[in-house]
Amino acid sequence: MTKNLLNMSLEELESALLSLKEQKYRTKQLYTWFYQKHVTDLNQMSNISVSLKEKILQNFEIKIPEITDISRSLKDNSYKFLLKTHDNKLIESILMPVKDRVTICVSCMIGCPLKCKFCATGSQIGFIRKLDQSEILGQIIAINHYAKENNIAQNISNVVFMGMGEPLLNLENIEKSVKILLDPNGFGLSRSKITLSTAGITDKLSDFINKYRIKLAVSLHFSTDEQRSKFMPINIKYPLKKLIEELKKIVLAKRDYITIEYLLLKDINDSLDNAKQLIRLLDSLKIKVNLIPYNPTKDFPATSASEESINNFAKFLRSKNIMVTVRRSLGQDIEGACGQFALKKN
Ligand code: SAH
Numbered sequence: 001m002t003k004n005l006l007n008m009s010l011e012e013l014e015s016a017l018l019s020l021k022e023q024k025y026r027t028k029q030l031y032t033w034f035y036q037k038h039v040t041d042l043n044q045m046s047n048i049s050v051s052l053k054e055k056i057l058q059n060f061e062i063k064i065p066e067i068t069d070i071s072r073s074l075k076d077n078s079y080k081f082l083l084k085t086h087d088n089k090l091i092e093s094i095l096m097p098v099k100d101r102v103t104i105c106v107s108c109m110i111g112c113p114l115k116c117k118f119c120a121t122g123s124q125i126g127f128i129r130k131l132d133q134s135e136i137l138g139q140i141i142a143i144n145h146y147a148k149e150n151n152i153a154q155n156i157s158n159v160v161f162m163g164m165g166e167p168l169l170n171l172e173n174i175e176k177s178v179k180i181l182l183d184p185n186g187f188g189l190s191r192s193k194i195t196l197s198t199a200g201i202t203d204k205l206s207d208f209i210n211k212y213r214i215k216l217a218v219s220l221h222f223s224t225d226e227q228r229s230k231f232m233p234i235n236i237k238y239p240l241k242k243l244i245e246e247l248k249k250i251v252l253a254k255r256d257y258i259t260i261e262y263l264l265l266k267d268i269n270d271s272l273d274n275a276k277q278l279i280r281l282l283d284s285l286k287i288k289v290n291l292i293p294y295n296p297t298k299d300f301p302a303t304s305a306s307e308e309s310i311n312n313f314a315k316f317l318r319s320k321n322i323m324v325t326v327r328r329s330l331g332q333d334i335e336g337a338c339g340q341f342a343l344k345k346n
Contacts, residue, residue, distance in 0.1 A: 002061045006034060006134035006141075009176060010183065020055045028185060035137070035186040038145040040064055064138025065091060067146060079152070081143055085110070085135060089128060093139040093163055095147060095156075102147070103158040106139045107131065108174060109165025114199055116219075117231045118263060120297040121164045130170040136177040140187070156187075160195045162217070168201040171208065178212050191215075197261070202238050206249035216250065217259040217290070218243070222269055223277040240281065252286055257323065263292045264305035264313060271309075275316045288323040 005013060014027040029047055033039045040062050042053045056062070065083035068090070072079050079095040094105040111125035140156060147153040159181060161167045167174045174196070180186035181194055197217040198205065209216050220243075222228035228235040247258060260282060264270045278289070291314055294304035305313070314324045 002059075004061050004063050004134050005030065005056070006040070006062060006064055006138060007132055009179065010185070016060060020052070020059060022052060022055070026052065031185055034141065035180060035183075036188070038141045038148070040141060063134060064141055065135055067142050070146075081139075081146075083139060083142060085131075091131065091135070091139065091164065093143055095143055095152070097147070097153040101158060102153040102156045103160060104140055104143060104156050105160050105162045106136060107163030107165055108136055108161055108167050108170045112165045113169065114166055114232070114234050116199065116234075118221075118265070118294065118297065118300045118302065120299075123297070123299050125164075130173060131165070132173050133176040133180075136173055137180060157189070158193045158195075159187075159189065160197065160217075162195070162197040166199055166201065167196050168198045168203070168205060168208070171204060175208070175212075178214060182212065182214075192256075195259070199232060199234050200238050200243045201234070202242050202246040205246050209250050213253070215256070215259070217261055218247065219261045219263075220278075221261065221263045223274060223281045227269065244281065244285070247285055257286045257288045260287050260289045261292055262289055263294055264310055265294050265302045266305045266309070268302060270305035270313060272312065272316055275313050279317065279320055279322065282322075288325065289317055290325050290327055292327045 003016070005016065008016060010027065010031060013031060014024060017026050017030070018024070026048070030045075033045050033048075039045060042048065042056065042062065045053070063086060065085050067081055068084045069082040070079055077097065081093045081095065083091050083093065085091060089110045091107045091110055093107060096103045096105070109130050110128040112119070112122040113127035115122040117123070140159065144153075144156045147156070161174065178194065181189050182191060191213045192215060194212075195215040195217055196209070197219060199219045205216075219232075220228075222231060222235075223240075225235060225239050228240065250258065252258070260278075262269075262278065282289075291310055293310060294302060296303070310326060314326055317324045
């Protein structure tokens, strides 16, 4: 199989170019085109010689997913992109430009194996496959390129792994991607601009976060094993005690915290008793709670907690000195909001 230059680390790219009898400095030039200028079309690379372009075309490929559809939310100015992979599968990414902060929410899998009851991805698509480095970073490259060309935004400033899929079940490709996101010669993002969201796979969680020191969000949503296992079957294998123990191993800088995502479902987990339970559970951790109104999905009959109970829940947590934000879920009218990633076409 022809190797894709976008699936390589800096070192691998260097060996690939050396194997073509090219000089070392070419590596940096290509790397800059890909990750800083968001250009993957050799024709646009003005400082790359014709002979090198030919050699690359003969020996390697340069491939990222292709944008096939874009919808813009009229409510909040977010954009949903559909991208097509080499094997004709569709992935979704969301771009959220808010003044200087330009956030992209990327997918790491096509579908998801976790089957959380409230999330459209697992229940409607099932699990198809993991995305590789070129497909994960390719979402950012393709969309940043498009955003610049169309004057939507300049450089993407924040990356959240909160699209389709479970990042900790595709850790190899997430790790390769994170290295290039952090590399000053790559995307050059600082560690605090990258967030990984997990449903709570504990095997390598703290090791990974402690190694790269990126931000962590945990989709907790329920504070008892009974409820959590019912709605998030992954909790059976990784119950709360195990999860909390793992979170305690994370070394946080002075200003850092773990974000706890908590989906508020009417009459299921939105009472003040639930809030008390949550506080008890998280007692030993440095956290911020992000309350998420539920975005309706087809197969899950629950409704979102009311505005009033969301406010009461938030007020109660704040009265116990817990930092709280309420997510303004972007992209609801384009089905780009959390849990609404579902592609019937796959
Ligand atoms: N698998 C990872 C990454 C997906 S992130 C994780 O679970 O964290 C997607 C976020 O949206 C998660 O917090 C998820 O629990 C939340 N979510 C899923 N379905 C939702 C829905 N219908 N409404 C609101 N949030 C939802």
